[in-house]
Amino acid sequence: MKAIYYEKYGNADVLQYGEQPKPTIKDNQLLVRVHATSINPVDWKIRSGKLLPISGLKFPKIPGRDIAGEVVELGNKALAFEPGDRVYGMTDNGIGGASAEYAVISEETAVLIPQNLNYAQAAAVPLTALTALQALRDKGELVQGEKVLINGASSGVGSFAVQIAKALGAGEVTGVCSTSHIELVKSLGADQIIDHKEEDFTHRKDSYDLIFDAVAKSTYLDSKASLREDGRYVTTVPDLKDVAFGFALSVFSDKKLKAILTDDKAEDLKLISSWIETGKVKPVIDKEFPLNKAADAHRYSEEGHAAGKIILVIE
Incomplete structure (x- = not known):
């Protein structure tokens, strides 16, 4: 072959x-x-x-x-x-x-x-949509009505995460992306957009219940202040130094750090398929x-x- x-x-x-x-x-x-x-x-x-x-x-x-x-x-x-x-x-x-x-x-x-x-x-x-679903639902423990920020919202994982956050019932989804990708992220259902070239989202204090860094470009330590009480920060491929210190720090904090390792569960891919068939999610x-x-x-x-x-x- x-x-x-x-x-x-x-x-x-x-x-x-x-x-x-x-x-x-x-x-x-x-x-x-x-x-x-x-x-x-x-x-x-x-x-x-x-x-x-x-x-x-x-x-x-x-x-x-x-x-x-x-x-x-x-x-x-x-x-x-x-x-x-x-x-x-x-x-x-x-x-x-x-x-x-x-x-x-x-x-x-x-x-x-x-x-x-x-x-x-x-x-x-498969890989990106499953990552987004499991990061938001399982690691992020997303609850209906919560405020969610997706860093890297136009990436492969991020583009699914914006849509899946809405499908899971997020109250407000903020997408972080570059200027050229703003219209795309809006079309995926983001309620707010942050142009990372114009603003650093970590300067928005006490703003989000869940931050999902779909591109591992931020850190828990930098993003912690942007989380609300009992907030969660989930990352894909984390910086090992940040994780080592961040996990230790989060033990004593109400704001938790989670890292996602994708599981190829058929039932999760079937759920994603059902959203695709009804138009809630698109690649x-x-x-x-x-x-x-x-x-x-x-x-x-x-x-x-x-x-x-x-x-x-x-x-």
Whole structure:
């Protein structure tokens, strides 16, 4: 099969396009013909070697977690799907495998793609939407009517977080973004916008019940004063120094620090699918690349200016 792979850690130049063995499946797995996948920051962080304790030294590696495609083969104990079903979710391999013509997913984590999404749109959903939902509902313990701030509201995770906060019943959602992305964030349902080039949201004291830093560009220590009593600060990929000190500090404070590690729960993706089907939530795509231009897609993601998701389309 054609795939993107790398045989050593490094910058985007290490990515190669060529033949790799088609994966084999276990009894509880599905083999999926991948039609689209996405680029998430974790993909190039793994590729660069920044997550070496997790990713290890076994090569070659195929990047990518998000799968959107059709089932072509089922394991002996996989009974919930049929060949030809359109499914999406995340690869069984916790560090990649999706940037290829074929990939493997567990039956228990795969979900049927909503009818109103094409494959590219579906590929934009799993990792980022699940992160947003679990950060707000589970870690952030969002209560209906609360005031929520999303830092990085135009990012892949942030664009879902604005919409999911509204779907969960937030009373007011403030999105922090750059000037060029203000109209997009408004269109996603944000009640207020803060242009980070014009204002530092941490200067707004006692303003929010929940702050979700979807891009890990702020810190708990900087943001603590902006939280109301019993407020929560949730971050994605946190600064380790901030977390070490912040967790210790939050033990003695009514304002808590939480870090999100995404769980690929099928029931959560089904909930997101239901919101997509009713129009409450929609994926935002910044740019699409063909599979053989994955290195360009990685470079574009690393620039940090994308609004929404970057998609790899596999013909």
